Amino acid sequence: MNANEVKTSELEQCGREQNTFGKKQLAGSAVFSPKEKDVLAVVLQENEYYTVEEVKQLMELYLTKEVI
Template sequence: MSSKEMNAIELKRGGEDRNAFGKKQIMGSVVFSPKEKDVLEVVLQESGSYTLEEAKQLMMLYLNKEVI
């Protein structure tokens, strides 16, 4: 995940009060399959907090990234 993509998501978040979760909480969630959790392990930062929608968006950006 590039820093530009991470910054874009952070800017979208703004100052709004949302249901954000840490990486450990998301990884323990039943919302994501084990395969999805493998991808999330790579794209989520330990110190970050994410809404479920943001986590899904980061996962999709990673999975659809062009291979060089």
């Protein structure tokens, strides 16, 4: 298990109790890289709460969206 997997599992364990996280919590977590945090700043709404899985899906949608 590498360090990133450990950090992910720690966040997921915390998430099981409260299940969702705010934009600031996710942006400050060690789970996401600095580049991913830049995407979070664009994708996530300030007053909404998300699960880690929802955030990963939103990032994937954003990153694979067709550019016009």
